Amino acid sequence: xxxxxxxxxxDRFSCIESPTLILMNKSGLMLGPLAFxxxxxxxxxxxxxxxxTFELPAWVDGNATPLYNDVVGEKLIxxxxxxxxxxxxxxVSGDGLQEIKxxxxxSLEYELAGKQVTFGAGTYPLYDxxxxxxxxxxxxSERTRHWKVGSVxxxxxxxxx
Numbered sequence: 001x002x003x004x005x006x007x008x009x010x011d012r013f014s015c016i017e018s019p020t021l022i023l024m025n026k027s028g029l030m031l032g033p034l035a036f037x038x039x040x041x042x043x044x045x046x047x048x049x050x051x052x053t054f055e056l057p058a059w060v061d062g063n064a065t066p067l068y069n070d071v072v073g074e075k076l077i078x079x080x081x082x083x084x085x086x087x088x089x090x091x092v093s094g095d096g097l098q099e100i101k102x103x104x105x106x107s108l109e110y111e112l113a114g115k116q117v118t119f120g121a122g123t124y125p126l127y128d129x130x131x132x133x134x135x136x137x138x139x140x141s142e143r144t145r146h147w148k149v150g151s152v153x154x155x156x157x158x159x160x161x
């Protein structure tokens with residue numbers, strides 16, 4: 001599903017408001033809302049990486065945009081109710097009068113890209129509800145900052161890989 005909020009806020013869709021973008025550091029600490037962003041577009045995919053793009057001006061009405069310098073790669077953007085996204089190295093462009101950061105952010109599944117989990121010889125339980133030691137899910141969750149094991153169907157208890 002693609003959502004272009006700049007089109008939704010015109011004419012008959014004027015009741016739909018653009019969401020608040022909240023900038024967070026890698027540990028999840030909120031730094032504050034991003035003011036004055038524009039051209040927000042979201043491509044929401046529920047079975048792979050979702051993508052968000054937006055632009056952020058450095059100056060608005062002669063005043064510096066709050067948190068502009070903090071919008072860098074690997075910071076997080078929370079967009080309720082759509083989720084948390086990881087910023088991927090924004091680009092800066094300008095015409096000498098105005099500077100604008102063009103940002104692309106990906107859903108948290110992006111954190112799993114490039115991660116490797118090395119298993120020793122043998123088989124490992126996928127999940128153990130009594131003890132989370134040396135299970136496939138515990139080893140994967142150790143390597144991701146914002147992921148935790150939620151609910152696991154009982155049919156997977158005792159399964160080995």
